[in-house]
Structures are given as C-alpha cells and as structure tokens.
Amino acid sequence: xxxxxxxxxxxxxxxxxxxxxxxxxxxxxxxxxxxxxxxxxxxxxxxxxxxxxxxxxxxxxxxxxxxxxxxxxxxxxxxxxxxxxxxxxxxxxxxxxxxxxxxxxxxxxxxxxxxxxxxxxxxxxxxxxxxxxxxxxxxxxxxxxxxxxxxxxxxxxxxxxxxxxxxxxxxxxxxxxxxxxxxxxxxxxxxxxxxxxxxxxxxxxxxxxxxxxxxxxxxxxxxxxxxxxxxxxxxxxxxxxxxxxxxxxxxxxxxxxxxxxxxxxxxxxxxxxxxxxxxxxxxxxxxxxxxxxxxxxxxxxxxxxxxxxxxxxxxxxxxxxxxxxxxxxxxxxxxxxxxxxxxxxxxxxxxxxxxxxxxxxxxxxxxxxxxxxxxxxxxxxxxxxxxxxxxxxxxxxxxxxxxxxxxxxxxxxxxxxxxxxxxxxxxxxxxxxxxxxxxxxxxxxxxxxxxxxxxxxxxxxxxxxxxxxxxxxxxxxxxxxxxxxxxxxxxxxxxxxxxxxxxxxxxxxxxxxxxxxxxxxxxxxxxxxxxxxxxxxxxxxxxxxxxxxxxxxxxxxxxxxxxxxxxxxxxxxxxxxxxxxxxxxxxxxxxxxxxxxxxxxxxxxxxxxxxxxxxxxxxxxxxxxxxxxxxxxxxxxxxxxxxxxxxxxxxxxxxxxxxxxxxxxxxxxxx
Numbered sequence: 001x002x003x004x005x006x007x008x009x010x011x012x013x014x015x016x017x018x019x020x021x022x023x024x025x026x027x028x029x030x031x032x033x034x035x036x037x038x039x040x041x042x043x044x045x046x047x048x049x050x051x052x053x054x055x056x057x058x059x060x061x062x063x064x065x066x067x068x069x070x071x072x073x074x075x076x077x078x079x080x081x082x083x084x085x086x087x088x089x090x091x092x093x094x095x096x097x098x099x100x101x102x103x104x105x106x107x108x109x110x111x112x113x114x115x116x117x118x119x120x121x122x123x124x125x126x127x128x129x130x131x132x133x134x135x136x137x138x139x140x141x142x143x144x145x146x147x148x149x150x151x152x153x154x155x156x157x158x159x160x161x162x163x164x165x166x167x168x169x170x171x172x173x174x175x176x177x178x179x180x181x182x183x184x185x186x187x188x189x190x191x192x193x194x195x196x197x198x199x200x201x202x203x204x205x206x207x208x209x210x211x212x213x214x215x216x217x218x219x220x221x222x223x224x225x226x227x228x229x230x231x232x233x234x235x236x237x238x239x240x241x242x243x244x245x246x247x248x249x250x251x252x253x254x255x256x257x258x259x260x261x262x263x264x265x266x267x268x269x270x271x272x273x274x275x276x277x278x279x280x281x282x283x284x285x286x287x288x289x290x291x292x293x294x295x296x297x298x299x300x301x302x303x304x305x306x307x308x309x310x311x312x313x314x315x316x317x318x319x320x321x322x323x324x325x326x327x328x329x330x331x332x333x334x335x336x337x338x339x340x341x342x343x344x345x346x347x348x349x350x351x352x353x354x355x356x357x358x359x360x361x362x363x364x365x366x367x368x369x370x371x372x373x374x375x376x377x378x379x380x381x382x383x384x385x386x387x388x389x390x391x392x393x394x395x396x397x398x399x400x401x402x403x404x405x406x407x408x409x410x411x412x413x414x415x416x417x418x419x420x421x422x423x424x425x426x427x428x429x430x431x432x433x434x435x436x437x438x439x440x441x442x443x444x445x446x447x448x449x450x451x452x453x454x455x456x457x458x459x460x461x462x463x464x465x466x467x468x469x470x471x472x473x474x475x476x477x478x479x480x481x482x483x484x485x486x487x488x489x490x491x492x493x494x495x496x497x498x499x500x501x502x503x504x505x506x507x508x509x510x511x512x513x514x515x516x517x518x519x520x521x522x523x524x525x526x527x528x529x530x531x532x533x534x535x536x537x538x539x540x541x542x543x544x545x546x547x548x549x550x551x552x553x554x555x556x557x558x559x560x561x562x563x564x565x566x567x568x569x570x571x572x573x574x575x576x577x578x579x580x581x582x583x584x585x586x587x588x589x590x591x592x593x594x595x596x597x598x599x600x601x602x603x604x605x606x607x608x609x610x611x612x613x614x615x616x617x618x619x620x621x622x623x624x625x626x627x628x629x630x631x632x633x634x635x636x637x638x639x640x641x642x643x644x645x646x647x648x649x650x651x652x653x654x655x656x657x658x659x660x661x662x663x664x665x666x667x668x669x670x671x
Contacts, residue, residue: 545595
C-alpha cells in the first residue's frame with residue numbers, strides 16, 4: 001500500500017470516527033456492573049468501529065481501483081505501461097471524433113494499439129528473463145516484495161479433495177466437518193464453575209499504548225475473521241479510532257462481556273500428512289481463523305498473564321529463547337551420559353490424540369484461579385470460551401454455527417500458553433516422583449514440547465511407575481493417549497545388550513517397543529547413531545535443491561545464491577550429530593554441494609572450494625560450524641534450569657556431543 005493511499009485511508013477513518021456518538025455508558029467503571037443498557041450501548045459502539053474500518057477500506061479501495069492481474073506481470077511497468085496509457089488516450093480521441101474508419105486520428109489509434117499489443121506479446125515471450133530481472137531488482141530494493149514473489153512461485157496448494165469419507169460436494173462436506181469437529185469440541189461434558197463477583201480488579205483499564213503495540217505486532221497479508229477486518233485495517237487507521245477501541249476493550253474487561261464478532265471463529269481443516277490419505281477426515285487438524293481485533297485483545301491479555309503462566313523447566317514449547325533443538329539436546333545428553341556409565345536408559349514417547357481440542361475448561365480455569373490470576377481476567381476468558389461459536393469453512397461454503405464445551409483453538413494467541421499451563425500439572429506430578437535421570441543434583445524424568453512428551457528413567461520399574469502417573473493425569477484431565485503411536489524405546493549399554501526388557505503399559509495397553517523413533521522431527525535410534533537422521537536430511541536437501549532449480553533456474557546468480565542461503569543453510573539439528581559413519585557424512589556433503597552447483601549451473605565435477613569461494617557461499621563444513629557455534633552460545637545464555645544443570649555438571653566435560661563440537665570448531669578438516 002502506497003503512502004498516499006495510507007494517508008487517505010487514515011483521513012477517511014478519522015472523518016468517520018468523528019461521526020460516532022460515544023455513549024456515556026462507555027465510561028462506566030463498575031467492575032461488577034451487569035446493566036443491560038450499558039452492555040448494549042458499548043456493543044453498538046464497537047460494531048460502529050468495525051463498520052467504520054470496513055467501509056473506509058472499501059471506499060479507498062474502490063477509489064484507487066483494484067489492479068488488473070496483467071499489470072502485475074514482469075516487465076509491464078518498463079515495456080507496456082506507457083504504451084497502454086497512450087493507447088487509452090488515442091482511443092478516447094478516436095471515440096470523441098465519432099470512430100472514423102480513416103484519417104489521421106484513426107491511423108494514430110491503430111498504430112498505438114499495434115505497439116501496445118506488440119509490447120504485451122514481447123513480455124509474454126520473455127517472461128522468464130523479465131521475471132529474473134524483476135526478482136534481482138526486488139532483492140536489492142524491496143525485500144518484502146522479493147519474498148512475496150518467491151513464496152508465490154514455490155507455493156504448491158493442492159486442490160481440495162472432492163470426497164471426504166465417502167461424502168461428496170462442498171455443502172455436504174461442510175456439514176460433515178461440522179459434525180466431526182462438534183463431536184471433538186464437545187467430548188468433555190464438564191461445565192466450568194461460574195465466576196463470582198470480582199473483588200481483585202487490579203489494573204483493569206487498557207491503555208492506548210498497549211493496543212497500539214499489539215497492533216504493530218500483527219502480521220500483514222493474513223486471513224481475516226468473520227468481520228472481514230484485516231490487520232492492515234488496524235495498522236493504517238487513525239489514532240482516534242484506536243483510542244475508541246481501547247475504551248471498548250476496557251469496558252469488556254469491566255463488564256465481562258464480548259461482541260459476537262469476537263466470539264465467532266472459523267475452523268479450516270488443514271491436512272496433517274500430505275503423503276497420507278487426503279480423503280480421510282482423521283488426517284486433518286482444525287486451524288482457527290479468528291477476528292484480527294480478537295488477536296489484539298488476546299495479545300493485551302497475554303501481557304497481563306505472563307507472571308501467572310510460568311511452567312516447569314521440563315516444558316520447552318512456546319517459551320522465549322527455547323526451542324525443539326534444546327529439548328532434543330537434553331534428551332541425547334542424558335542418554336549418552338547413561339550409556340557412558342554402562343547403564344540402560346528407558347524412554348517412552350507419548351502421543352496425545354487431539355490434545356488441544358480436548359482441554360477441560362473447568363480444570364483449566366480452576367488451574368488459573370489457583371495460580372492467582374485476577375478474577376476479571378478469568379471472567380473474560382471464561383465468557384470467551386463458553387460463548388464462542390464455531391463455523392467450518394470448506395472451499396467457499398460455510399457451515400452453520402455450533403457451540404463448544406472443551407478445547408483451546410489452534411491458531412489463537414493465548415491457546416499455546418493456556419495449554420502449557422494445562423499440561424504443567426503433569427510435570428509437577430512427575431517431578432515429585434523419585435525415578436529419573438540426574439544432571440548433577442537435578443532430577444530429570446520427562447521432557448515436553450507442547451503436547452510431545454518423552455518419559456525418561458534409568459530403570460524399567462521407574463519408567464512403569466512414571467507411566468502410571470501419566471495414566472492418572474489422563475483420567476483427571478481428559479487427555480487421551482494414542483496407544484498405537486505411543487511407543488517405548490530402550491537404549492542399552494553393551495554389557496546389558498542381551499538382557500531382556502519387560503513390556504510397558506499405559507492406560508492398560510501394552511506399548512510397542514521400537515528401535516527408532518522420530519521425536520520433534522529428529523530421528524533417534526536405539527544405539528544413538530545419527531546416520532538415519534542424516535539420510536533424512538540428505539533427502540530434504542535434494543528435494544529443496546530440485547524445488548529451487550525447477551522454479552528459479554532462469555534467475556540471476558545473485559538471486560540463486562540468496563535463495564540457496566535461505567533454504568539450504570538451515571540443517572535441522574545438524575549440530576547434534578556426533579555418532580555417524582564417514583560414508584553418511586560424505587553423502588551429506590555431496591548432497592549439499594551438488595544442490596549448490598546444479599542451481600548455479602556448474603557441473604557436479606567442478607571444484608567445490610572454488611564454487612563456494614567465488615560465489616560467496618558457505619561450504620557444508622562452514623554451515624555446520626556456524627550451527628554449532630550459535631547453538632552452543634544459545635545454551636550458554638539459556639535460563640532453563642535443566643540446561644544450566646547440564647552445562648555446570650560433569651556431563652559437560654564428558655559429553656561426546658561437546659567433544660564433537662570441539663573437534664569441529666578447533667580442528668581443521670577439509671570440506
């Protein structure tokens with residue numbers, strides 16, 4: 001959006017907001033007020049704000065016109081735009097003259113139209129070259145435009161299947177999804193306790209600065225909710241409208257109510273496994289599309305909830321300076337340390353079915369209350385979760401609404417943090433048990449990344465007792481473990497390799513014992529080797545290289561280099577490899593360098609060092625050393641208690657992973 005259009009839109013919203021009559025009821029600050037007139041007046045004011053945003057956007061868009069797709073073709077501005085305008089002018093002159101069939105005016109119009117059509121044919125014939133030049137220019141001057149074009153080029157949106165579980169047609173499928181998701185989001189029949197009158201109101205008022213900061217953090221070019229308001233509507237609106245919006249938010253907190261457009265959520269089924277059955281409803285997860293204004297309110301509430309939603313250090317999901325690679329690192333360090341001590345380590349990887357969707361609201365809000373969350377925050381969240389209405393969108397069809405009684409919507413701002421609080425009880429119960437592995441004086445018997453849980457114990461008896469606690473938690477918190485995907489794995493020392501291990505039970509079901517498992521995208525083997533994970537990375541490198549080659553082979557070398565650095569430098573968990581064969585390492589290096597040479601147009605037999613040095617691209621060894629250096633720095637700066645314990649105890653000095661880092665960083669090895 002150009003600066004002129006932004007200023008025009010801001011002026012229109014300022015003009016329209018001045019026409020809104022602000023009722024006196026909006027200044028009511030009675031924390032327990034339930035006056036229907038007050039609530040009705042403020043909800044109407046909020047609806048006027050939304051209408052103001054929508055109408056202002058439509059008015060400005062209509063005035064400036066919607067750009068034709070032809071105008072977005074590469075080379076249009078340089079080769080066609082001037083000729084297009086000249087053709088329009090000559091056409092108007094020819095039309096005003098009565099559309100003569102000969103003469104000077106007719107000849108000028110014919111020549112202008114011929115030049116215009118020739119220019120269009122020219123940009124069609126040379127589209128690849130012009131697209132190459134366009135990407136190169138945007139790479140230098142317009143980073144957002146460059147990545148927008150790249151994303152548009154490599155996007156591979158597969159069409160929706162016509163049949164889902166034997167049901168065909170958009171309308172029928174929308175109703176099918178409604179019944180499916182309605183059953184899931186109403187599978188826990190346990191009503192939350194009502195909230196009594198609020199006493200500890202605290203700082204209920206929402207300042208303008210908090211709303212403005214939340215809006216600035218919104219991402220543009222995202223889907224809208226049912227109110228048809230996009231993030232751009234709020235980002236470019238006038239300050240007066242945002243002030244009025246902050247007043248409405250404050251009123252919502254004081255009166256414990258929300259408008260229908262905030263409570264309305266659109267569920268979009270998104271496929272989980274593209275290589276699986278796309279015609280099976282079990283292969284889809286619901287992603288919630290909520291109102292953008294509701295995201296702003298959630299962000300404001302999250303800032304007030306921060307001190308009350310602190311969870312155990314065993315949880316690595318949705319925390320600052322924390323990630324899945326740190327969780328995997330702790331798991332591998334503990335396993336390697338026990339192998340070095342000639343002992344076994346017993347692990348169980350738990351898979352919870354529909355974990356986000358089966359959250360018990362009563363348990364969740366009682367947990368928040370026990371943590372000291374102010375009542376006015378619990379009240380607004382309780383109203384939000386009990387009054388929300390879900391629709392399902394399938395294609396262009398929207399199902400009828402349905403109510404929900406459990407679950408936190410995937411895609412919400414608050415949802416992952418509330419889910420962490422919900423699962424924190426399991427961490428507390430497990431940490432009170434004696435079984436577990438030790439990092440210094442700290443006992444570790446489980447690790448979590450959101451709903452991905454791994455249970456760890458140095459003995460079979462200890463693991464089974466921990467699984468019993470998981471069973472008790474599942475019964476009290478309505479968590480349903482998937483017995484077919486939950487597996488056990490035993491990493492044995494060489495001395496105990498022939499010792500038979502007992503079977504493990506979870507919810508009365510015998511867990512399958514496996515020799516390899518993928519945890520958080522990283523393959524972990526029973527012998528702690530990394531060859532399988534490296535083979536997975538090799539396949540990904542070849543796949544990524546082929547995608548870049550197929551879509552951007554016509555681009556300049558500068559663009560290709562930039563794309564290769566972006567998509568091939570990130571070798572997931574490569575810093576955690578230490579136990580692998582030279583053959584696997586060599587194949588990985590070849591895959592990386594072959595992808596680079598093929599993309600840049602070199603033979604695979606060309607000198608690797610020359611190719612990397614001449615084109616300022618890191619070799620595989622440089623990429624891996626960079627990953628190791630940055631990850632070790634993150635570990636040293638981490639505030640997680642488990643990582644601090646590992647970094648300060650004897651494990652740090654005997655760690656085979658750290659020994660491999662020292663060898664990689666301080667020993668020269670040719671790439």
